[in-house]
Amino acid sequence: MYCIEHVVIIMKKGEQMKEAIEKSRSLVERSGIALVGSIGSDSFPNIKAMINAKYNDLKEIWFSTNTSSKRVNQFKMNDKSCVYFVDFETWEGLMLVGRIEIKRDSESRKMLWNDDCEKYYPLGADDPDYTVLHFVAQYGNYYKSPINVNFLIPESLD
Numbered sequence: 001m002y003c004i005e006h007v008v009i010i011m012k013k014g015e016q017m018k019e020a021i022e023k024s025r026s027l028v029e030r031s032g033i034a035l036v037g038s039i040g041s042d043s044f045p046n047i048k049a050m051i052n053a054k055y056n057d058l059k060e061i062w063f064s065t066n067t068s069s070k071r072v073n074q075f076k077m078n079d080k081s082c083v084y085f086v087d088f089e090t091w092e093g094l095m096l097v098g099r100i101e102i103k104r105d106s107e108s109r110k111m112l113w114n115d116d117c118e119k120y121y122p123l124g125a126d127d128p129d130y131t132v133l134h135f136v137a138q139y140g141n142y143y144k145s146p147i148n149v150n151f152l153i154p155e156s157l158d
Contacts, residue, residue, distance in 0.1 A: 020149035021058070024094045027085050027142075028055055034114035036063065036135075037082040038074040038100075046074065052085075053112045056095060057137035059137055059153055064112045066120075067104070067131040075133065076102045083135055096137040096153070103132040 034052045037045055048071055054062040061083055065071055075081070079099040086093045097117035104111070106125070111130055113125040137153040 015034040017151055020147055021151060023092065023144065023147075024058055024140060024142045027087060027092060027094050028058065028061075029051070030087070031085040034061065034063075035068075035084040036071070037084070038071055039078040039080060040074060042078065046071075049083075056096065058140060059155070061096070061137075062108075062112055063133040063135070064117065065133060066132055067078070067129045069131075072095060072102060072131055075102055081135060082097075084131070085139070090144065092142075094143075095141045096135070097141075098135055098137040098153070101134040103134050108132040108134065117129050135145050 015103065031052050033049050035047050036050045037047050040046045050063045052061065053064055079101070080102040081098060083091060083096045083098075109125040109130055109132055117130070118124065121130040123130075139150065139152050141148070141150050143149075
């Protein structure tokens with residue numbers, strides 16, 4: 001009997017994980033803003049709301065910011081990061097944990113560039129104060145009661 005119960009528990013966890021990943025994808029898709037965590041020079045966590053500029057499933061998320069910003073300097077010192085998405089109406093959240101890459105190449109800058117950027121970066125996509133942050137997730141945690149699931153981010157989430 002124990003073996004049968006154990007199999008049922010594993011199946012429920014697998015089903016719960018699949019549901020959590022599907023709901024996580026939906027939350028990222030409908031979120032215009034993400035909270036991005038970094039580590040300050042004092043070793044304490046910092047958080048900043050940023051526009052969810054582009055994403056590739058749950059694996060990669062891109063943001064743009066000022067090269068001169070505190071955040072860029074923090075990521076130069078410590079690339080560990082987390083990104084949190086929340087829906088206050090449904091009271092669900094997703095935390096992705098991984099690392100941030102600072103991208104200054106022309107291709108990355110042009111990928112996120114749009115006309116609205118010009119008011120912040122008057123020299124265009126090649127403005128020296130325009131930087132792209134590329135977040136690469138390693139694992140996630142999805143929460144919406146009663147679901148609270150941790151999951152690894154594989155190369156492909158198919």
